[in-house]
Structures are given as structure tokens and as C-alpha cells.
Amino acid sequence: MISFANGAPYLGALPFDRIAADAQRILLDSGERSFQYGSSDGIPELRAHISELMKLEGITAGPDEVIVTSGSQQALDVAARVLVNPGDVIFAEAPSYAGGMAVFTSYEAEIVHVPMDADGLIPEELERLIGEVRAAGKTARGLYTIPNFQNPGGVNLSAERRLQVGELCRSNDLLIFEDNPYGLLGFDGETMPAIQPGFEDITLYFGSFSKMIAPGLRVGWVLPPASLYGHLLNASETSQLNPSVYSQQLISAYLDDPAWQDKLAEYRGIYREKFTALVETLTEVMPAGTTWNRPTGGFYLWVTVPERIDTEALVSECIERGVVYVPGTAFYTDGSGHSELRMSFCLPSLDAIRKGAAILGEVFSDAVAGTAISD
Missing domain, CATH: 3.40.640.10 (Type I PLP-dependent aspartate aminotransferase-like (Major domain))
Known part of the structure; x- marks a missing residue:
């Protein structure tokens, strides 16, 4: 997974x-x-x-x-x-x-x-x-x-x-x-x-x-x-x-x-590289209308997809495909967040980041196409 x-x-x-x-x-x-x-x-x-x-x-x-x-x-x-x-x-x-x-x-x-x-x-x-x-x-x-x-x-x-x-x-x-x-x-x-x-x-x-x-x-x-x-x-x-x-x-x-500071600097570089790999892949694969923030540090990318996609509803399908994320609804207490998701780039390898993001792109693109057909 x-x-x-x-x-x-x-x-x-x-x-x-x-x-x-x-x-x-x-x-x-x-x-x-x-x-x-x-x-x-x-x-x-x-x-x-x-x-x-x-x-x-x-x-x-x-x-x-x-x-x-x-x-x-x-x-x-x-x-x-x-x-x-x-x-x-x-x-x-x-x-x-x-x-x-x-x-x-x-x-x-x-x-x-x-x-x-x-x-x-x-x-x-x-x-x-x-x-x-x-x-x-x-x-x-x-x-x-x-x-x-x-x-x-x-x-x-x-x-x-x-x-x-x-x-x-x-x-x-x-x-x-x-x-x-x-x-x-x-x-x-x-x-x-x-x-x-x-x-x-x-x-x-x-x-x-x-x-x-x-x-x-x-x-x-x-x-x-x-x-x-x-x-x-x-x-x-x-x-x-x-x-x-x-x-x-x-x-x-x-x-x-004092070497702990050098090690922390190394980790900053690792996380920057992982963040870059994630954003580059999402840019290639996510459906039109998808946006995300541009963090300058930390662990997380906050993604907003077209409103007709429900990120909470697609969690199970993504898990079946071997990828898991946190839907935006987990970060609100008022029911908001259905068109949002959090992606943590800190732990997966670079290859896993690229592969997982590509799978998400397929699932979300299929969801957009499906809603367009039903409309």
C-alpha cells in the first residue's frame, strides 16, 4: 500500500x-x-x-x-x-x-x-x-x-x-x-x-x-x-x-x-525532493481544475479537486488500487472538505510517490469523466 x-x-x-x-x-x-x-x-x-x-x-x-x-x-x-x-x-x-x-x-x-x-x-x-x-x-x-x-x-x-x-x-x-x-x-x-x-x-x-x-x-x-x-x-x-x-x-x-543540525538540513533536502516529485507527477496526471498549495516546508500538500468529485467517496476505490490518502472531511468538524484531500509526501519513496500519484490521477480523472457522462 x-x-x-x-x-x-x-x-x-x-x-x-x-x-x-x-x-x-x-x-x-x-x-x-x-x-x-x-x-x-x-x-x-x-x-x-x-x-x-x-x-x-x-x-x-x-x-x-x-x-x-x-x-x-x-x-x-x-x-x-x-x-x-x-x-x-x-x-x-x-x-x-x-x-x-x-x-x-x-x-x-x-x-x-x-x-x-x-x-x-x-x-x-x-x-x-x-x-x-x-x-x-x-x-x-x-x-x-x-x-x-x-x-x-x-x-x-x-x-x-x-x-x-x-x-x-x-x-x-x-x-x-x-x-x-x-x-x-x-x-x-x-x-x-x-x-x-x-x-x-x-x-x-x-x-x-x-x-x-x-x-x-x-x-x-x-x-x-x-x-x-x-x-x-x-x-x-x-x-x-x-x-x-x-x-x-x-x-x-x-x-x-551539533551534527544534529546537519542531519536536519539533510532531512529538509529529502522532503523537498519528495515534495517536488509529488507536484511534478500531479501536474501531469490530475484532471483539469485540480489545484494545490505550494508549501515551503513541512510534510503536506493540500489538494482541491473539481467540486463534482467527492474525495471521501473515492477512498475505498483508491485503497483497492493500492493507494491511500486522507479526505478533506477529516480536517473539519462542520462537514466541509468533500472536494479536498491531504497528501503526505514525507514517508513514501520517490518511486512510490510517482506511482501512487499516477494512480490517483487515473481514479480522479475517471471520476470526472463519469460525472460528465451522467450529466
């Missing part, structure tokens, strides 16, 4: 020999610590690395301000459990990450989608929707956003809009849930400043090592406002006691060697 559905990173370029040597050294030198309970906020050496890592996106925060978690998904769940009440409204991009929305809806929040364009979430639309929500007597709790190489849309929130969105949220007493697993994965290495600087009092910043190193280690973090730190730390401790000490040690050892 050729999967354009899985947002998993390509791991084939990782230096497994060095990681294995680190693993052996860690266990021989401090095996009892590795396998023992640890601090609920994470080991000090990793929190120090995270503090340095966030500086690349303009964030100034000390190690003691960070809470390490078992992946950023767990951090988001902890934050929602502490801060979101049933019936609260969470604003999210249209479309938005299904896993993030699922966290909020699991605590009975309502998702209200904010339209995007090529520069990301549209501040004027957010302002309009805040007014509508409050006019309806509902509680507007916060904004969930992935500002860098957004999942699934692939777009970046422009620098100007980051400031506008921050000011809108502050003036309307909204929290910002800033989810940023892809920020260091720009194809050209450019890193945009986070929303958090300047809005530290209202922003919960979520980071992850899953996309830039390895998801199997299950290590992420949250940088909350100082006023919320204790509440989130207590909630995190009740849900997991502490994140894996051994996983944290492995990542910390990986980051001890």
Missing part, C-alpha cells in the same frame, strides 16, 4: 549507529536512572536543550519554564483538560489538524473554523467569528493554531498576521494554543518567529521531537504562561507521573552533538 495518509517522518537517514552507541553508553553509565521514575517536568539536560532550541524561533524561556511530556499530543490534552470547559468555543484554522480538534472535542468544546488563504489564518475572519460567537452567548476560550507549515494546509501564517492574531486574542481574552511540530522543517532552512514572543501571558507553546527526530521516542513539551505552569505540571503528573527518562536521555544525547 502506498500511503499518502501517514504523517510519519522518514527515518532512513537517522544515524542509527551513533544512536545505538549513545543508548549503550547511557545504559552502562546510568542504567538505573534510565529505568527509574523521574521528575514530572522532565530531566534537566533535555529541558536545557529545549530552551536553546526554542531560541531558533525567537522564544526566550529558561529550562525551568518547560514541561516535558510524552509527545506534544499529551501536552495538548493536559492543557485542554485544565483550561477548557464543556461548551467552550475553540477557534481553529479551516482546515485543521484532526488530532488537535479531537482533543478539544473530547472535553466537549465546540470547534469554529476560521478561513485561511495563502498567508494563513485571516485575522479579519477571526475577529468576525469572535463577535458572532459572543453574540450567540457562547464562551470563546481560545485559538488552536499550527502557524508553520500547517497540518493539513501546508501554509505559513505571515509575520504580520502573527502580530495581528496575537493582539486580537489578547484584546478578546483568548488563549493561544500554538502547536509547532514543523517549524524547523522549512525546505530552505528559514525559521519564522513563533507567535509566543510578546504574547507570553496568553500563549501555550507546544513542541515535539516526533517530526524532527523520531516519533517512537514519544517526547514533546509545552511552554505555558507562568500563571498556568503549576496547574499544567500537576495535571501532567496525574496523567503520566513522568515522561520516559530513557527516551529523554536518548534525545538529549542526540542534541549534545
